[in-house]
Amino acid sequence: MPISNELLLKQMSAIQKAGNNVTLRDDNARAFILDAIASSATLQKLYTYFANSGVGTIDKLGIKKRTLKTHQGINTKPDGTDLVEEDSVAFKLVSLYLDTWIENSNTFYTARTRGQDVRQALLSLMQAQYAADLQDLAFNGDESSSDPFLKQNDGYIKMAKNDAAIKHSYKKMPVIQTLTKITGEFEDKYIKGTFKWVMSRATNLVYVAEIQNRSTNLGDSTIVGGVLTHLAGYDVEIVDGMENNVILFTPLENLTVVAGLNVTLTTAAADSAAVAKQATYHFMLNDNDFVIRENKMIAYIDGKGTEEDPGVIVIPDSISIVEGDVTIAVEGTKQLTAAILPDDASNKSTAFKIADKAIATVSASGMLKGVAEGTTSVTVSTSNGKSSSIKVTVTPKQKLKEGVIMRDPYIDFDYYDKEYEGESVKDSDFSKLSKRASDVVDQLTGYKIAKSGLDSYDQFIQGLIKQATAAQVEYYQLEGIETDSTGQTESNGSFSIGKFSVSGGSTSTSRQSARVAPNAIAYLEATGLIKRNGVRIGAI
Missing domain, CATH: 3.90.1690 (phage-related protein like fold)
Known part of the structure; x- marks a missing residue:
């Protein structure tokens, strides 16, 4: 109530x-x-x-202690213990x-x-x-x-x-x-x-x-x-x-x-x-x-x-692919690199995934390989689900036509003029010089670059290849492209770079050694791509 x-x-x-x-x-x-x-x-x-x-x-x-004991009949002793320790x-x-x-x-x-x-x-x-x-x-x-x-x-x-x-x-x-x-x-x-x-x-x-x-x-x-x-x-x-x-x-x-x-x-x-x-x-x-x-x-x-917490876990905040958007040729390869922040993240494991396996494939470690012409994307993710993607463009496979590799020169005029800042070259002459310079780079490297594609290498190696090509273009501009056919330079000079030696006026100097720019050899030597057998360059 x-x-x-x-x-x-x-x-x-x-x-x-x-x-x-x-x-x-x-x-x-x-x-x-x-x-x-x-x-x-x-x-x-x-x-x-x-x-x-x-x-x-x-x-x-x-x-509580262990207090259970075996009963001994009349011989049992009442020696119990206090349960409170x-x-x-x-x-x-x-x-x-x-x-x-x-x-x-x-x-x-x-x-x-x-x-x-x-x-x-x-x-x-x-x-x-x-x-x-x-x-x-x-x-x-x-x-x-x-x-x-x-x-x-x-x-x-x-x-x-x-x-x-x-x-x-x-x-x-x-x-x-x-x-x-x-x-x-x-x-x-x-x-x-x-x-x-x-x-x-x-x-x-x-x-x-x-x-x-x-x-x-x-x-x-x-x-x-x-x-x-x-x-x-x-x-x-x-x-x-x-x-x-x-x-x-x-x-x-x-x-x-x-x-x-x-x-x-x-x-x-x-x-x-x-x-x-x-x-x-x-x-x-x-x-x-x-x-x-x-x-x-x-x-x-x-x-x-x-x-300090011995088991502290620093969780990844973000992840990215260092190379950014990439272009590779069919059957070309390129190693992708993942960057996780913060740098002291406890778990830096990553997983790469390709959107369209018919266009390209990517391994667990980030090795990208072109399969067919087209575009797709690669996504990399962290253990806690953070992710980042890049665009992947796959170009046609480099083809041989009558023994000549069909591929674009390794540099364009803007790179030569603005980044390398080479000796002045007429725009009308640059196409011929850059193609010929790229051919020389291919010969020196055993056509490794032509087969896999320039973009398959990391940014540092790509930079050295471009510098070598630009150095060769500049060499042609200074010494004359006739060097390729006569074996003689206008300056008839001599030089030595690292393990390589070229003497312009020497009767023992081959046309191969005379036609290569000293700086081109130096740049390519740093890439580790130089072909050491079968290329006729005088070595000290």
Whole structure:
């Protein structure tokens, strides 16, 4: 049956008129605290110990030994051992109070929706506030803090940072692989299945993001509804209001709330302030402490120190193909190179993929090969899905016509004039000179370039080939293209480059040696493409 407004007003009037000041009996105090703790998502899962005095000790978290023995009949000796391996840990209660104004409207709403009388509604509201504050202080309390609230008592984070058997303070929050390794740092007798990863909601999202950025599922974690619930074989506990970038790894029963049995509740009688505020003033006094029952069963991890994370994973941000758009001939090849950023990415594995295998193919290592005339694209991707593509143009295969290779010269007039900046050549003469110079380059390199195509080489090698061709064009312009037929140069000079020697006036100098520009030989020597047998160039 719904509570009438008339009844609620009558109950509120009685409380405001007389006020209330009571110290709960032990059983009522216990019930009050347990009810309050039950309203908190995490506190209710911790171990609660009720103390009869302000100071004392509490048993450490017990470690069960191997106690089974073979029965020897009448010879059996009753030499049983204590199941608790170690004795106790001290506590010292601190008196904490909660005073608050509770608006009458909130009281009426709570009473009506919960079917409670006014006094019960007021207690429920106080218990909810008490539980929220107690959980905040239990985890984040720090007596050295400048915050008046936090400095009331040391919480689990501060105690674990000081005394946990396993402590790590990394430059930033460690990756999941590192957390997994930490579970192996405990002594075998202390680690068990009830351990949990205790963290704030924001810290939880750090690992949700790490998992979502993985290219494959490693099976070491579980995400449900966008929340990390399982990690490295252990459950995850999210604590509302817990300090960020900190993780405690421990059984929840190892974290203990020690509460005194003296609970005092006071409701002030109505006065002018209460009338003005349309609220009632309430005061609650209780003694509390927080205890970690076994430091050998807790690990403290944070991302606020100087320790390097041994398992840190640097995720690739981008990838590109260094060569850019490429052109190759049918049956020509070209090695593609992938560049990943940042440079210190942990996983630099790549995968190349061709859009149309009928036009070209590409190997796992990026070796591109022309198949048929046309255009297609190559895409390279990283392990976490970043990708980049280039255009691939495949030109007709280089053909032989009456022993002459049909292919374009290796340079054009713009390259010779603007990039190489060679001696002035008439535009009408350049076509003939560049074709003849390209022929010389082919002869010196055993036609390797002509067969595979200029674009099949990396940018550095292409540059040297073009420079060699330009040097030969300039040589023809200075010495005369007649050199090719007479074997004599206009300057009749001599030169030597590296392993090659050419003497213009020597009777032993062949036409082959006389017709090659010194710089052309030097550039081609640097490419490693020089044909060393069958080319008649004088060698020192």
